[in-house]
Amino acid sequence: MPELPEVETIVRGLRAANTIVEKTIINSRVLWQRSLAVPLPLEFQQLIKGQKILAVDRRGKYIVIKLTSQSLLIHLRMSGDIFVESGESNRNQKHDRVILDFDDGSRMSFNDTRKFGRIWLVDDPKIVFGKLGPEPFEESLTPEIFFEKLNRSKRQIKPLLLDQTFMAGMGNIYTDESLFIASIHPTTPANLILFEKTALLLSAIREVLSEGIKRNGASIDWVYRGGDFQNHFKVYQRDGEACHRCGAILQRMVVGQRGTHFCPYCQPKAA
DNA sequence: CATCAACCCTGAGAGC
DNA sequence: TGCTCTCAGGGTTGAT
Structure with a gap:
């Protein structure tokens, strides 16, 4: 499930020389209509044809592809992935949903098994992510401001961190990994977390995201292959196993309709 | 404002 | 081997 580090890894790959930047889209194929959030397939194909790719960026979990006169935004959601290739492909193309053909004979495929991903072709990206919260690495997001944001909400800390309007990515x-590092129970009301603890959480978030980017960036090929961060989880999907820090048995619970993994000893509910 | 259920989807894993 | 059932999971929408 692509989160910020996975999206960042894909974006860096797309940004690499001779991948998609500077190429012109000469044709597009929409194999699953609902992968397009906006506009409708026919208009999408008419509008995107002839546009050149100028740059590739990331905002939260969105891939932002700047075109000559518009922006192509891609959200991978659960199972989305991007492949760029030329000639015959030995890849499983079963779940390709939208394909862009370039002027040099190569193509970019949006592959999405579960069909949750979405693509937007818009004049102004702000229309799509106008309400997104700050980037976790934004310098203006100081420990003081982070504390104030948390202090303003009575929501449980985990669902709040997952809220993209609170923070994007x-x-x-x-989230589970960050809360473990900061020793915060996932259901703790945000406004009850003391300043020192929130500062620790912010640095934990940045540490975990950086580590994720580093691991995925370690992929040999530019295409996202999953990286190897999954081998470094401290709590995620490790329920029933021993905590690396204290040896207690890690637990799983549902918080805000999400499977949540934590250490009952390191992350006591009293916080 | 906070919480919650339903929805969108498929494949993996469990149970038989 | 293979069938049926359950469920995860990001984000949106609508109800409480």
Whole structure:
């Protein structure tokens, strides 16, 4: 499930020389209509044809592809992935949903098994992510401001961190890992967390995301292959196993309708 | 404002 | 081997 580090890894790959930047889209194929959030397939194909790719960026979990006169936004959601290739492909193309053909004979495929991913072709990206919260690495997001944001909410800390309007980019994995590092129970009301603890949480978030980016960036090929961060989870999907820090048996519970993994000893409910 | 259920989907894993 | 059932999971929407 692509979260910020996975999306960042894909974006860096797409940004690499001779991948998609500077190429012109000469044709597009929409194999699953609902992968397009906006506009409708026919208009999408007419509008995107002839546009050149100028740059690739990331905002939260969105891939932002700047075109000549518009922006192509891609959200991978649960199972989305991007492949760029030329000539015959030995890849499983079963779940390809939208394909862009380039002027040099190569193509970019949006592959999405579960069909949750979405693509937007818009004049102004702000229309799509106008309400997104700050980037976790934004310098203006100081420990003081982070504390104030948390202090303003009575919501449980985990669902709050997953709320993209609070902060953009966090997903289930990195949230569980961050809360473990900061020793905060996932159901703790945000406004009850003391300043020192919130500062620790912010640095934990940045540490975990950086580690994720580093691991996925370690992929040999530019295409996202899953990286190897999954081998470094401290709590995620480790319920029933021993906590690396204290040896207690890690637990799983549902918080805000999400599977949540934590250490009952390191992350006591009293916080 | 906070919480919650339903929905969108498929494949993996469990149970038989 | 293979069938049926359950469920995860990001984000949106609508109800409480």
